[in-house]
Amino acid sequence: MYQDSQNAATESGSGMLSLIFDKTEFRVPASGSISTSFQIKGSDSSKKKVRLSVSLELLPDDAAEWNVRLFDATGASLYDNQSSQSSSEFDIFIEGSSAKIIKMDIYAPVGAALHDKLAVRISSCLVDIPDECATVQFNAEARQSIMALKTSIGHEKDVADGIASRAKAGKSDISAILAPTNLRGYVLIEGMNTDKMREVVRGVRKAHSFVEGEMNFDEIDHYLAPKPLVSGIVEGDVVELVAGPFKGEKARVQQIDEAKEEITVELFEAMVPIPVTVRGDHVRVLEKER
Known part of the structure; x- marks a missing residue:
């Protein structure tokens, strides 16, 4: 399972109820998944009954169906859009001002196309005070x-x-x-x-x-990002020519032209020390200059 990195926590909502989350944008490999979590928190010490509502939106709307699962901190299932026994609304209790942790797994379908998207909108409202709500939307995009x-x-x-x-x-x-x-x-x-x-x-x-x-x-x-042909070669290196008319000859590097990706060498076996210019990929380094 792919674990997406987390950012600084953000809080949504005000008054008696709030949602705390780290990251809302995810890129998920086709047939892969990500895991994240959010917290539901009350503002005072009273015990509260909270109703969570989950809605999903596909883009495009005929895209292959994603799977979204919610769990509490103990691992007990709260929501699964691919389960016939799961409801898009369910109730939980929060104790005072302690945060209730909800874990979420998002699974991209095997048939996901590049840039297929899923929006997961989660609203939490106090059952006794329906106007006291907090909402967050998580967005997932299929990637390669x-x-x-x-x-x-x-x-x-x-x-x-x-x-x-x-x-x-x-x-x-x-x-x-x-x-x-x-x-x-x-x-x-x-x-x-x-x-x-x-x-x-x-x-x-x-x-x-x-x-x-x-x-x-x-x-x-x-x-x-291809490296220059002369990458790793320095003046004084002992090299072997691996192409051209002097193939198999050994030489010492005298000069390097990085712009042209050429090096000038002096052949060891030459009767007269004549500089020879070759391409950087026409030599193999045998001994580095110390």
Whole structure:
């Protein structure tokens, strides 16, 4: 279950009843869920009977149905919109000015489309004084999931191409496939429905299994911004040329041109020390300058 981060508490309502909550905006992966909570609090020491009303609104209105469940602090079920025995109105008691904690789980449907939304509006009113109410609205939006697929090392691009071909040929909600050159043995896949993602990759040669759980964008952000070809190379490094007419020769780095992504090296075996300029990705560092 995905646990969304919490912000500073906010209070809604005034007078004899108030709702206290941390966060009202959530993004939920399709077929995933988030957990949050809110508190109901009275302003004096008297025991109060409070009626909670729950209303749900889908956007668009023909979107797949979400599941919303409410529990008290003991885990006892208070509301479940997919249960025939659940009512959208129910009563609870609060003791004096102590806050009553209500937990809420929101489940996005397997068939959720990108940007499908759910509004959960919760009103709490004193049964004896119906005009004394406090209301809060929680908004959830369906988002995509990013998962890592294990592959045979050295076949990452082949796997990515195979998945892309399948995704184009059939009905698939895969939106992106990434095979970073510096991430060996894995392909990153983004899509709305993790079950469909598993179905698409089943049988692709050299593809193995998904890593359990989804990845946060922060974990892959550095793969999306390509590093300069000369990144990690400094003057004085000993390198081996891996492409071009001097392939296999060893040299020492004399100068680096970051703008052109080129380096100038001096070959060890040359009879006369002549500077040679090559692309940054045409060398492999053998020994770092100390």
